[in-house]
Amino acid sequence: MVRNYYTGDPVPNAAVTATTAGRGALETVTTDANGRFAFNAPGELERIAVNASANGFGDTSVIAGERLSWNNENLELSLLPADVTDTFNAGQAVALSVDGVDLVELDANSFVDSDGNPYSGNVTAHLTVIDPSGDPSRMPGGYEAIGADGEEGLMESWGAITATFHGEAGDNLQLAEGRSATIRIPIADARSPSQSPWNIPLFYFDQQDTIWREEGSAQKMEQNGEWFYEGTVNHFTSWNADVLYDAITISGRVVDEAGNPIADAIVRSQGQDYIGGSSTRTAADGTFSLQVRPDSELLISATRLTLSNTREITVGNSDTTLSEDLVLFQASVALTLTWGLNPSDLDSHLYGPANADGSEEFHLYFANKTEIYDDASINLDVDDTRSFGPEVTTVSRFPYPGTYRYMVKRYAGSGTISDSPARVELSIDGETQVFSPANAQGSEGDWWHVVNFVVDTNGSVTTQVVQEWNNNVGFLGLPSHQNTQTKQPIKSYAR
Template sequence: MKRIKNFPNLVLMLLLSLFMATSCQKDDRQSGNNDPQETIPDTFSEYFGNQISRDFLGTVIDKNHNPIEGATITIGSSTATTDSNGVFMINGATVNQRFGYIKAEKAGYIHASRSVVPSNGTNKVTIMMLEATIVGSVTSGSSGTVTTTDGSSVSFNGNFIKEDGSAYSGSVDVIMHHLDPTDGDMPLQMPGMLYAENENGAERMLQTLGMLAVELRGSGGEDLNLADGSTSEIKIPVDASLIGIAPATIPLWYFDETTGYWKEEGQATLQGNMYVGAVSHFSFWNCDIPAEAITLCVTTTDDENTALANMSVSITSATFGTTYGYTNENGEVCGYVPSNESLVLNVYSYDLCGDTALHTETVGPFTLDSSITVIVPDNPDIVQETVVGTFNTCDENAVTNGYVQLSYANQTFTDAVTNGEFEINLLRCSDNNTFAIEASDYTNLQVTDSISYTFTTPLTNIGTISACNAVTEFIEYTIDDGESILIFENISANFYAESPNYPGPTIDIFASSNNQENCYYMFGVLNDPDYLGTYDSFAFDGTVSNDTGFFIGECLNVAPENNNITYNLTALSDVGEYIDINFSGTYEDYQGNPHTIIGVVHVLRDN
């Protein structure tokens, strides 16, 4: 799982959004936070627009970026459960044009969520769940204070209630997390997004100086809260790098877990390096400065107007800090940015190309909602890749509800499968041209192994892969775009560092289906260690040769003449581990007929 590098000190979260006007109004009023007069709808939900149906693909992870399996995901009336990769899929969820709310719950973790403005296509989200670790305990009817190691604290006066409003008596466990805006993982940990309703009912974007998550549990594990009329004092540390911009007083905002956005309630005072305020209930509390903004949509393309997906786009304001987001399959990302300011826009491909921006320019100032296109100039050190393929069930039907994960250079790209077809776009800047693919049939809970491939720039067609949990090794190939052939029985794979018949190392692989309808034979003469790399066809005629390459003619009627098949040996492990080979190209059969072929070999080494 990728980490975001050089995340800004002041988090100004990006809200993927479409801007729309509201028709219902109430009288203009002056905000208590010196906001300008504005038109405010009668109910806050009128900002969200009409109900629509959208698809979601998300990943739930823990604080160590490991997947969380078995988390319950809720979007409106739709629910799902994360699989072994921490991935969930919900298609056709009912959300609003400008607002969708995704909740994640699992025993042992505090409540987690993400709010988005849904876009067309598949909406991707990542949620980091924090463990429900008990920091301390207090007793109802007595005063007490619970403090974390970084100085965050909550003081109680001893009165608590259960969820049904009845009084609670006994020990109260306090679960508490401080979320620091200088932590690059904070955007994944925080609930919802930094989108809020101020005390006058107007929408605002927020700049956070720190959050505190507090959940209270009774002795039986039941959720508790403060009794009516009770208050608690909270203290939230401010990072030393932010003290210079921290105001003496700041609005407090709490996260409403029912609605999915923040609401203004009260204020905190800066005392030393701590914001101190009084609250009357608990969820997440947030010290934020509200900001006016316009919506800006950025589309990234190359010189040929081809959309660049999976790019990190950042917008930096000298006043309000930095916001960021990732381009979708159309190369687009939208969000709120400060109005009336010149802004610095950067395009990155983190982990793949390091921390250096691929493109930088100054944009704005903007006074109205705007859309711009940014062309990332051609660079000989940057390689654009597209990986396509077909994903079938074990019985060779197209997967209709699944996803594919491409792993490259410590980064993982997850994309949905549409009627068995998938396409993943990325940029790479490394000399390493090997990647791995793993696919999951979300409906049938079937997965493939992680299989290694080699880029065939700019388009890599990996052919057909199948999800069969019981299959530990297989050979799969397709000729002339026909039906995919899958063999997973009677496989023998041997490697000889010194071949008795040929100079140098060799591989021979044989497989046949139990019904004897299909057989496969592959022979290869390899280069010197580490053996991995790209090979052409070996002119196999039964005689000793100093040539290197692969031959697959015996079972498949592949003639040595006019043979333009390329083979990529991407893994050659110890006995009992995998040999991975993918191949593609054109050839003639022994009758002189032309053909195309694409295939993958994922077999366990026997010798």
């Protein structure tokens, strides 16, 4: 399925292409009115990328895995809305600007059509700024790259842009031979401009070979109070300001609650003090090896169907083996909260009945991260205090009938929740929904009531979309064994 990244709305009429290294495009299809698509199964293949593009959005690419059977994969692709959509004549020089900064500058008569012929008609441009702070998956194609010396490795990012140009017939346009353009990539919010390098390599995403390739470099600049990397390119795709690093290897094992190894689980890393990530799959005995940046703080997560878990770890400068297995728990419901630089801290809060008759309620939040009732486990896997997130809440099953309420609170920092690109992704029984504060009703307050889960006496769960602002805390005033009606404890911030 193809969705709008921020709202979760389906994107119809998106072009979706499967490619594999060495063979190029396998098949191209178009999403239906519900944003859904399907490919014919080509059998077991190595390293497949699925690329999606749509009018009004930036392109994206997802690496579906090192091995893939189309019969058992349900792919979700999220498109970032374009920051600029503009139409101009190809005979004009043009600058595409975001927040007062010209991010793309083109000379007149710069384009050729898909056959290499000079193009002279109107051009429709889509320009999208990609800030992967807090959610590395915003970056097309992952973080595997090939340096200028031909060596493969992993990269960490300082930000990216995607620019696409189409002719009047909808065909893709490219820069003519001998033509170039100036691009400026805004430095990602998670990066300090003063601590960012003055010069940085540029990488472009090669959709045919499904990898980033180094080509050229960019220099740190400032304009109108905004910092960015400026460089020159001779073709358009997604361009990334990145640095390759010498990775270390984390080894470990993924098991279920009974200690049985889990094969073919997806294991991912996400940098907490850098922008980057990596992924792999477990072997038949549940073991895995994952490359990460040395001397870093990381999130390590693993998923297999409705099983999942996320762990925070710190690594040194040498290969390491996890001392404990990564245990996957049943997660019929998972809620992932991400946000931007400010407010600096948003918090996940889940409330629900703490006994069978509903006379008490629990409160799951940063000071109370685990609730267990009748073998039902409810966990706040991650609490982030340094901007961006993620915060991950998982529910193995709802233990009692009643209403369970999920809310987001602005805890610290300037600005409001809607000032930040906040986003809640709900996964329930294999289906995904996305919520944005832009769709919340009422006058904005510090509490964003996102969704309820209504559980009947048979254990059946109904998702109730709320999307309302609330200036009051989320308690119903019921007794609680956590005594959460009192003042919330002061959080400890690790900087």
